[in-house]
Amino acid sequence: MPKMGYNNYHMDIHTNIPLKNYTTMKLGGPARFMTEVRTSEEVAEVYRNAKTQKLPIFVIGGGSNVIAKDEGFSGIIVRMRIPGFEIVADDINSTTIKVGAGEEWDSVVKRAVDMRLSGIEAMSAIPGTAGATPIQNVGAYGQEIADTLQSVEAYDSREDRLVTLTNDDCRFAYRHSIFRDESIGRYVITSITLKLSKNLPTPPFYDALQKYLDENNIQIFTQEIIRNAVIAIRSTKLPDPQISPNTGSFFKNTIVENWQLDALRAINPDIPLFEMGDGRYKVPAGWLIEQTGLKGQLLHGMRVYDKNALVLINESATSYNDLLAARDEIIGQVRDKFRIQIEQEPLTI
Numbered sequence: 001m002p003k004m005g006y007n008n009y010h011m012d013i014h015t016n017i018p019l020k021n022y023t024t025m026k027l028g029g030p031a032r033f034m035t036e037v038r039t040s041e042e043v044a045e046v047y048r049n050a051k052t053q054k055l056p057i058f059v060i061g062g063g064s065n066v067i068a069k070d071e072g073f074s075g076i077i078v079r080m081r082i083p084g085f086e087i088v089a090d091d092i093n094s095t096t097i098k099v100g101a102g103e104e105w106d107s108v109v110k111r112a113v114d115m116r117l118s119g120i121e122a123m124s125a126i127p128g129t130a131g132a133t134p135i136q137n138v139g140a141y142g143q144e145i146a147d148t149l150q151s152v153e154a155y156d157s158r159e160d161r162l163v164t165l166t167n168d169d170c171r172f173a174y175r176h177s178i179f180r181d182e183s184i185g186r187y188v189i190t191s192i193t194l195k196l197s198k199n200l201p202t203p204p205f206y207d208a209l210q211k212y213l214d215e216n217n218i219q220i221f222t223q224e225i226i227r228n229a230v231i232a233i234r235s236t237k238l239p240d241p242q243i244s245p246n247t248g249s250f251f252k253n254t255i256v257e258n259w260q261l262d263a264l265r266a267i268n269p270d271i272p273l274f275e276m277g278d279g280r281y282k283v284p285a286g287w288l289i290e291q292t293g294l295k296g297q298l299l300h301g302m303r304v305y306d307k308n309a310l311v312l313i314n315e316s317a318t319s320y321n322d323l324l325a326a327r328d329e330i331i332g333q334v335r336d337k338f339r340i341q342i343e344q345e346p347l348t349i
């Protein structure tokens with residue numbers, strides 16, 4: 001096995017590794033090289049080496065929001081494994097924690113909930129690593145990482161140095177940040193710092209969560225009760241990637257402008273529209289797909305999940321091209337019916 005590095009760092013580099021074993025969609029050809037990083041120095045080291053050798057580089061965490069192509073990746077895949085969980089500030093109202101990018105996200109949520117801290121309990125049971133949460137401003141059931149994130153530490157591969165980016169620097173929006181946009185590929189997040197509240201979670205809760213709490217006659221809201229409720233709801237709506245390969249929502253909800261509403265209501269007066277407060281509205285992409293009649297259908301080996309049309313399950317697809325064909329058919333049918341272009345959520349390696 002080749003080694004990489006100078007100074008004191010010697011990382012194992014594996015060759016010809018099938019990416020389908022490292023992505024929850026279970027598709028994708030071989031990575032030419034793959035290595036794991038456990039410190040920020042190792043991140044810098046691997047980037048410097050890749051630059052010298054003119055190799056492309058791509059970071060993955062749990063592989064739960066990426067798609068790999070059949071031809072694989074001709075450079076180095078870096079698996080983020082930096083550990084860490086420490087309290088960096090504490091006052092009467094809040095506790096601030098700093099978490100290594102390679103920590104499993106749900107175990108971070110569990111630890112925070114066990115410490116009776118609020119702010120991320122509704123983001124329970126989301127697969128993947130802590131360091132990936134800022135990339136698409138991960139969110140669920142009314143919370144998103146932007147609400148509690150103070151800053152991230154990152155390796156800036158353009159400047160070859162470690163930097164701290166504030167919440168504002170990340171320019172968070174719905175499923176969006178600079179890491180998916182103008183700075184794509186530039187920063188490797190090595191830790192995230194979250195400021196969590198010591199107050200109990202308070203209503204109003206997200207509609208689906210409130211409905212579950214009402215139905216189960218739950219009137220006392222602790223972090224743990226909210227976490228358990230979210231886990232229970234998710235288990236009915238999201239397939240377990242270990243059993244049914246998927247990436248969670250395959251499509252982002254669509255944002256439409258005020259001026260589009262009349263035309264959309266003319267197509268279907270029942271179209272659900274959630275006001276975002278800035279003159280724009282969120283349209284659930286799952287609802288749009290449902291209206292095309294594709295929910296539950298098998299397209300090129302990909303199943304449009306019958307409990308949640310946003311999710312595509314790899315039932316029998318053998319190639320990335322199968323997934324592309326299924327994706328394009330869904331996008332095309334939604335466009336034909338509503339003249340709305342829905343977008344893929346996971347990034348392609």
Ligand SMILES: Cc1cc2nc3c(=O)[nH]c(=O)nc-3n(C[C@H](O)[C@H](O)[C@H](O)COP(=O)(O)OP(=O)(O)OC[C@H]3O[C@@H](n4cnc5c(N)ncnc54)[C@H](O)[C@@H]3O)c2cc1C
Nearest residue numbers: 061062063064065066128129131132138139140189247248
């Ligand atoms: C069943 C299921 C349910 C899901 N539910 C939700 C949900 O409710 N809400 C939600 O928002 N998402 C959800 N997801 C999507 C996914 O879990 C999240 O986006 C998660 O944050 C991805 O983490 P990961 O470590 O697997 O990232 P990966 O898939 O490995 O990577 C995702 C992207 O982040 C980049 N990246 C990863 N780590 C770093 C780093 N340290 N520095 C720089 N870039 C990095 C990668 O290059 C890639 O572009 C779900 C997925 C599944 C399979």
